[in-house]
Amino acid sequence: MNKPFNKFVIAAATAGALLSPLAFADVANSHSAPLMMAATTDTAEEAVTDTWITSKVKSTFVADSALSALDIKVETNKGVVSLSGVVKSDAERDLAVAKTKGIKGVKAVSADGLKSAE
Secondary structure (H helix, E strand, O other): OOHHHHHHHHHHHHHHHHHHHHHHHHHHHOOOOOOOOHHHHHHHHHHHHHHHHHHHHHHHHHHOOOOOHHHEEEEEEOOEEEEEEEEOOHHHHHHHHHHHHOOOOOOEEEEEEEEEOO
């Protein structure tokens, strides 16, 4: 397989992961659904937001040929994104952090776990 096709497959899978939680969001918020406690609703909305941020960061990495998207692990908790893994250079690490900070909803970025192979 060639590299552009692999990136397309990863981008498609990421988009699928991004849209999956949204497909169920209307069911939880419909008028026919039982009333939910506010804390439960806030937690569910936060999880969707964190999932959306994680998917958006990953898809941004895939779209940028200067980043080793498959080598960077992305986790989001309450808007704080943690990056880990091994990248080729400090410049790639800095680019990953900059791209992540540019995503809507990201409150902070921790790249302590993202190491440079240099």
